[in-house]
Amino acid sequence: MNTEIFTNPIFIAIAVVLLIVVIWFLVYYFKHRNQAKVVENNHAKEKESLVQKYESEHEAERLEHKKELSNLNEKYYNDTTLLDNKLSSLHQFSVDxxxxxxxxxxxxxxxxxxxxxxxxxxxxxxxxxxxxxxxxxxxxxxxxxxxxxxxxxxxxxxxxxxxxxxxxxxxxxxxxxxxxxxxxxxxxxxxxxxxxxxxxxxxxxxxxxxxxxxxxxxxxxxxxxxxxxxxxxxxxxxxxxxxxxxxxxxxxxxxxxxxxxxxxxxxxxxxxxxxxxxxxxxxxxxxxxxxxxxxxxxxxxx
Known part of the structure; x- marks a missing residue:
């Protein structure tokens, strides 16, 4: 086997360059992969925060609507009860x-x-x-x-x-x-x-x-x-x-x-x-x- 190739300075220089390129590529890849994960995690957290904020606001609106509906039902009951009493009394008045x-x-x-x-x-x-x-x-x-x-x-x-x-x-x-x-x-x-x-x-x-x-x-x-x-x-x-x-x-x-x-x-x-x-x-x-x-x-x- 010809060993002169491996001892050739040009070959050695090319190999060193290739090794540096591979190392640089691996460093660049892992660095950007970690940055991508950070961005992805930040996006997930932001999304979760937005969902929680929406659900919280929606729950507050739902409770406010429920309270308003309850008040309207109570007012309706009181008004109809009063009206029923008045109608009953008016009916009585027409009789005696x-x-x-x-x-x-x-x-x-x-x-x-x-x-x-x-x-x-x-x-x-x-x-x-x-x-x-x-x-x-x-x-x-x-x-x-x-x-x-x-x-x-x-x-x-x-x-x-x-x-x-x-x-x-x-x-x-x-x-x-x-x-x-x-x-x-x-x-x-x-x-x-x-x-x-x-x-x-x-x-x-x-x-x-x-x-x-x-x-x-x-x-x-x-x-x-x-x-x-x-x-x-x-x-x-x-x-x-x-x-x-x-x-x-x-x-x-x-x-x-x-x-x-x-x-x-x-x-x-x-x-x-x-x-x-x-x-x-x-x-x-x-x-x-x-x-x-x-x-x-x-x-x-x-």
Whole structure:
């Protein structure tokens, strides 16, 4: 083998040059490959940062939209509830102004109690114009108002009146109110039994007298029948509510010793009754009970 080639200075010089070129190429390749990786990593990090920023902004927008939608739903519910109450009240007004005013007074009372945080919305249910049919539908009873609370259920018979009431009067009051005996005789009333009389001015010279005992007895019977129909453990409290016409001249004297029915005159007394007796009593029902009782009443009254 000719070794002169490998010892030839020219060959050696060419080999050295080639080696330098190869080394330079390898250095250049690895250097730029590392730079490319750095650029690629920086690009990946920038991309990830942009994605996270977009997702964060998108999540904030989604939460803001969800909050706005929730507020709109709440406003819609409140507006429709208020409208339903107004429509219900207007319907009542078209039937009976006295019942409408009582319904409005009850709604305002509930709104006030909820606003003052004395009760929750679900602690009081107001039903109006409820019908209690008999088995053969020949003796259907109309209930003006039912108020369902956790401390009891109250049946309200609403009367729109003007004048002066003597409630629960009988022969024991004839000496105190002597003129009443003549009306007992005129109306052929039982003098031993409590009676309720309303004196109203008919015109400039005449006074009309209305006898309300039939209404009171019917109200007590209706409360008992509704309790039995719903199979309730506790009695339903019957109330006669006299709502004075246009807040006119009126008075009431209550001689009654009958604890089974309450007689209330005017919106102030109605509010005072509920504040004093209804929301400070012992709980008889849960919120779930009230919902179930309301559903049962509405189903049977249709």
């Amino acid at each position: 102004k006295g019942e409408y005013l009582t319904d409005l007074a009850l709604i305002q009372l509930k709104d006030k109690l909820v606003k003052d945080e004395k009760i929750r919305e679900s602690d009081m249910i107001i039903l109006s114009n409820v019908f209690l049919p008999s088995r053969n539908y020949t003796n259907t009873r109309k209930i003006d108002h039912l108020v369902l609370t956790r401390t009891g259920i109250y049946l309200i018979d609403s009367k729109y009146w003007s004048g002066h009431i003597l409630h629960g009067v009988n022969e024991a009051q004839f000496e105190t109110v002597p003129y009443v005996e003549s009306f007992f005789d005129l109306l052929d009333l039982d003098k031993k039994r409590e009676q309720t009389l309303i004196f109203e001015k008919a015109d400039q010279k005449n006074v009309s007298v209305n006898h309300y005992n039939g209404v009171i007895d019917e109200t007590k019977i209706t409360a008992e029948k509704l309790k039995n129909k719903l199979k309730l453990q506790y009695d339903i409290v019957p109330i006669i509510y006299f709502n004075p016409k246009d807040n006119g001249n009126y008075s009431i004297t209550n001689y009654s010793e009958d604890p089974s029915i309450r007689v209330i005159v005017g919106q102030e007394d109605l509010e005072a009754f509920f504040l004093k007796y209804v929301f400070h009593g012992r709980f008889q029902y849960t919120v779930k009970d009230l919902d179930e009782i309301a559903d049962a009443i509405l189903e049977q009254s249709l």
